[in-house]
Amino acid sequence: MQGWCWSWLMEAMIGRWCHQRWKIMGRGAKKPFLVQFLRFLPNYQQMNLLILGNKHGLKSIASPGHGILAIDESNATCGKRLASIGLDNTEVNRQAYRQLLLTTPGLGEYISGAILFEETLYQSTTDGKKFVDCLRDENIVPGIKVDKGLVPLPGSNNESWCQGLDGLASRSAEYYKQGARFAKWRTVVSIPCGPSALAVKEAAWGLARYAGISQDNGLMPIVEPEILLDGDHPIERTLEVAERVWAEVFYYLAENNVMFEGILLKPSMVTPGAEHKEKASPDTIAKYTLTMLKRRVPPAVPGIMFLSGGQSEMEATLNLNAMNQSANPWHVSFSYARALQNSVLKTWQGSPENVEAAQKALLARAKANSLAQLGSYSANDESDEAKKGMFVSSSQGGQILGVVMVVAVVEEDGEGAGNVEGG
Numbered sequence: 001m002q003g004w005c006w007s008w009l010m011e012a013m014i015g016r017w018c019h020q021r022w023k024i025m026g027r028g029a030k031k032p033f034l035v036q037f038l039r040f041l042p043n044y045q046q047m048n049l050l051i052l053g054n055k056h057g058l059k060s061i062a063s064p065g066h067g068i069l070a071i072d073e074s075n076a077t078c079g080k081r082l083a084s085i086g087l088d089n090t091e092v093n094r095q096a097y098r099q100l101l102l103t104t105p106g107l108g109e110y111i112s113g114a115i116l117f118e119e120t121l122y123q124s125t126t127d128g129k130k131f132v133d134c135l136r137d138e139n140i141v142p143g144i145k146v147d148k149g150l151v152p153l154p155g156s157n158n159e160s161w162c163q164g165l166d167g168l169a170s171r172s173a174e175y176y177k178q179g180a181r182f183a184k185w186r187t188v189v190s191i192p193c194g195p196s197a198l199a200v201k202e203a204a205w206g207l208a209r210y211a212g213i214s215q216d217n218g219l220m221p222i223v224e225p226e227i228l229l230d231g232d233h234p235i236e237r238t239l240e241v242a243e244r245v246w247a248e249v250f251y252y253l254a255e256n257n258v259m260f261e262g263i264l265l266k267p268s269m270v271t272p273g274a275e276h277k278e279k280a281s282p283d284t285i286a287k288y289t290l291t292m293l294k295r296r297v298p299p300a301v302p303g304i305m306f307l308s309g310g311q312s313e314m315e316a317t318l319n320l321n322a323m324n325q326s327a328n329p330w331h332v333s334f335s336y337a338r339a340l341q342n343s344v345l346k347t348w349q350g351s352p353e354n355v356e357a358a359q360k361a362l363l364a365r366a367k368a369n370s371l372a373q374l375g376s377y378s379a380n381d382e383s384d385e386a387k388k389g390m391f392v393s394s395s396q397g398g399q400i401l402g403v404v405m406v407v408a409v410v411e412e413d414g415e416g417a418g419n420v421e422g423g
């Protein structure tokens with residue numbers, strides 16, 4: 001073996017060993033100088049990447065024709081979904097719904113990762129099979145939402161910040177033991193509210209701190225600063241804000257020594273505000289979104305997994321398809337919640353007889369988005385349901401009223417507090 005190869009291997013192995021020793025010594029122990037020093041050696045970082053990549057499923061998540069099923073709705077948001085089909089927000093109903101989704105036969109053909117809410121990570125099917133094992137059987141990597149929801153940001157323009165850094169390292173270690181291999185943190189930025197410099201900085205710093213802590217605990221972080229659809233601004237304004245937000249996110253990711261090769265991004269697509277007078281075509285959305293990403297995201301990042309943000313199922317799939325009409329520096333795919341689940345919920349209606357049909361609806365959406373990831377989706381056979389938009393203004397239950405609502409939810413629920421989203 002060539003000399004450089006040995007030196008690479010030795011440096012990487014020693015670095016890894018020291019880091020493991022430090023972990024065994026316990027989180028409270030001071031990190032030995034050698035460990036701190038080794039983190040900065042390029043070969044150690046590469047070794048870590050290989051481990052993250054192979055052992056933690058990074059490669060398999062960002063693989064052709066695959067994307068993420070996001071079912072990590074906090075209890076409050078899940079309650080809204082269940083209410084839309086007349087069901088109460090009880091643990092039994094949430095379990096029944098997640099069981100339907102996670103036991104869909106053949107799901108792994110199109111889905112490589114599933115983001116779970118904490119309750120689901122520790123839950124089992126009614127027959128006693130752990131949900132994480134259902135996922136593993138389909139070769140789907142289990143992930144976990146680790147943020148603790150949004151609360152008002154004092155001193156801002158009626159904006160919010162995302163909680164969850166306190167105790168995150170120990171929680172992450174527990175989630176890892178339970179089978180999670182990647183993490184997600186969603187914060188939001190509102191264009192009509194500014195966004196203020198304070199809100200953007202807070203969002204970026206929180207995401208970067210979370211990403212560093214996740215990587216340190218063996219979870220691959222998904223970085224999600226959602227730029228809300230609210231507003232009547234043109235697409236150019238969204239581009240401007242998205243560029244500003246992502247510049248700041250990458251600045252703080254670098255400051256926190258986050259390994260870019262070991263993260264995935266979950267951006268909003270660059271679209272006009274939901275109340276803007278003109279709609280943009282998928283080609284225009286693809287052009288603006290890819291322009292923004294190419295200006296801001298280094299090619300070291302392996303994958304871009306979009307959120308759907310209130311777009312209809314069909315729109316979200318068409319836009320993804322448009323983005324995959326030519327080669328990109330990263331895997332460009334989906335991590336949709338509403339745009340994968342809307343038809344499923346409508347088909348299920350909470351009735352056991354409809355489970356099979358609802359699972360077929362999920363497979364159909366997953367397949368459509370898998371084709372869009374490959375750039376070969378056609379919308380010809382889409383149903384009317386798939387064409388229905390799901391955007392709900394944040395001021396009707398989110399951003400502004402949400403300030404009060406969020407506090408109420410924290411007290412009642414103590415978990416996954418508020419949310420500012422279109423649902």
Ligand SMILES: O=P(O)(O)OC[C@H]1O[C@](O)(COP(=O)(O)O)[C@@H](O)[C@@H]1O
Nearest residue numbers: 070073074077308309336337338419
């Ligand atoms: O319940 P929360 O914390 O508000 O999260 C809302 C949802 O936003 C997402 O990040 C994106 O969802 P959409 O694709 O529906 O926009 C989901 O992963 C998550 O379930």
